[in-house]
Amino acid sequence: MMARAAIRVLTTEGIRVPEDVAIVGYDDTPVATDREPQLTTIRQPLERMGETMASLLIQVIAGTAPAERALIMPTELVVRETT
Numbered sequence: 001m002m003a004r005a006a007i008r009v010l011t012t013e014g015i016r017v018p019e020d021v022a023i024v025g026y027d028d029t030p031v032a033t034d035r036e037p038q039l040t041t042i043r044q045p046l047e048r049m050g051e052t053m054a055s056l057l058i059q060v061i062a063g064t065a066p067a068e069r070a071l072i073m074p075t076e077l078v079v080r081e082t083t
Helices: 002-012 046-062
Strands: 024-026 040-043 076-078
Touching: 002 024
Parallel strands: 024 040
Antiparallel strands: 040 076
């Protein structure tokens, strides 16, 4: 939503996206593709993140959670029209 607002303000000020300024959003929500220009964005594995956190929560409740709780999950750059 913030990236869309930025595009709107920039366009109002006569600044062209992506010719003058590149914009990248985050989370690849439906807002990224619902209007022109389509938004370049970072996609996270939201479903996998939820499943992993639920599993970790069950382990915490059961007292079997691993000592290491930092998890790194892959993200993906989805290039569209704003870069």
